[in-house]
Amino acid sequence: NAGVTQTPKFRVLKTGQSMTLLCAQDMNHEYMYWYRQDPGMGLRLIHYSVGEGTTAKGEVPDGYNVSRLKKQNFLLGLESAAPSQTSVYFCASSYDSLYTFGSGTRLTVV
Amino acid sequence: AQSVTQLGSHVSVSEGALVLLRCNYSSSVPPYLFWYVQYPNQGLQLLLKYTSAATLVKGINGFEAEFKKSETSFHLTKPSAHMSDAAEYFCAVTKIYNQGGKLIFGQGTELSVKP
Numbered sequence: 324n325a326g327v328t329q330t331p332k333f334r335v336l337k338t339g340q341s342m343t344l345l346c347a348q349d350m351n352h353e354y355m356y357w358y359r360q361d362p363g364m365g366l367r368l369i370h371y372s373v374g375e376g377t378t379a380k381g382e383v384p385d386g387y388n389v390s391r392l393k394k395q396n397f398l399l400g401l402e403s404a405a406p407s408q409t410s411v412y413f414c415a416s417s418y419d420s421l422y423t424f425g426s427g428t429r430l431t432v433v
Numbered sequence: 434a435q436s437v438t439q440l441g442s443h444v445s446v447s448e449g450a451l452v453l454l455r456c457n458y459s460s461s462v463p464p465y466l467f468w469y470v471q472y473p474n475q476g477l478q479l480l481l482k483y484t485s486a487a488t489l490v491k492g493i494n495g496f497e498a499e500f501k502k503s504e505t506s507f508h509l510t511k512p513s514a515h516m517s518d519a520a521e522y523f524c525a526v527t528k529i530y531n532q533g534g535k536l537i538f539g540q541g542t543e544l545s546v547k548p
Contacts, residue, residue: 354534363442365523365538366477373534381535413476417534420465420484420527426476 325349329414329425336404336432344399344428346414354417355397356381357389359410360427366413372397404432435460437526439539447547452496452511454542456524459505466507467525467536468498477523483507494518519546 327348336342346355353374358366368381370389378389386408388400397416401408409432414425440455458464468480481492488500498509507524524539 356535358538363540365439365540366525366536368535368537371535415536417536420482422467422479422536424477 327414327416327423327425329412329428331428332426333429334431336401336430338404338406338432340404341400341402342404342430343401344412344414344430346397346399346416346425348395348397348416348423350416350418350423351394352416352418352423353394355391356415356417357387357397357399358413358415359383359408360413361410369399369412404430406432408432435464435526435528435537437524437537437539439522439524439542441542442540443543443545445545445547446514448516449513452509452514452518452544454509454522454524454544456498456507456509456539457505458507458524458526460526460528462528464526464528466498466500467527468492468496468507468509469523469525470494471521471523471541473520480509480522514544514546516546516548519544 330345356371357369360366367383372378372391375394390398412428436459438457466483469477481490483500491497496511521543525536527536
């Protein structure tokens with residue numbers, strides 16, 4: 324039982340490049356989330372999804388897009404990376420009060 | 434809207450001393466409350482959660498937290514700190530049956546333990 328798997332674990336991007344972060348869960352959870360973690364700011368919600376085919380904006384959605392074409396996958400896209408998007412990204416899924424987090428993706432934009 | 438405030442971005446205690454990490458929440462409906470711990474370069478680990486059952490919640494590693502509705506608080510305590518408790522701690526709040534169950538986090542409190 325893998326839980327929540329994030330790929331890649333590390334990535335360095337140049338300003339203006341694009342990339343997609345993949346989150347996969349094998350627990351059949353309806354809800355999925357993308358957070359970013361920055362020093363002194365805790366985890367801030369970027370986007371979330373309450374089911375296959377649905378997405379919604381969180382606290383800090385600008386510069387990101389998401390898709391939930393399959394229930395088990397939640398993709399986070401950066402169309403044109405900026406240095407301000409240097410962060411650690413966490414994906415999570417939930418059912419009732421049970422939240423499961425991935426191990427994170429450390430992204431550096433230079 | 435929900436929010437969480439953690440008082441003190443850094444807390445330092447001596448080994449064996451009481452650990453007290455403060456968390457106050459704002460929610461228009463009864464919340465679910467969580468404490469997570471993050472060790473350096475690792476992910477989040479659930480310490481404990483309050484889901485409207487007992488107001489005193491016991492978690493892993495000897496931690497506990499008390500939900501106080503009158504004070505809108507959910508402070509985390511441990512009677513005796515160990516060196517291994519040094520980490521960052523996050524308080525989080527959600528309303529399970531609304532808004533997609535989003536977890537809203539506080540800014541975190543870094544706990545240092547002195548020998």
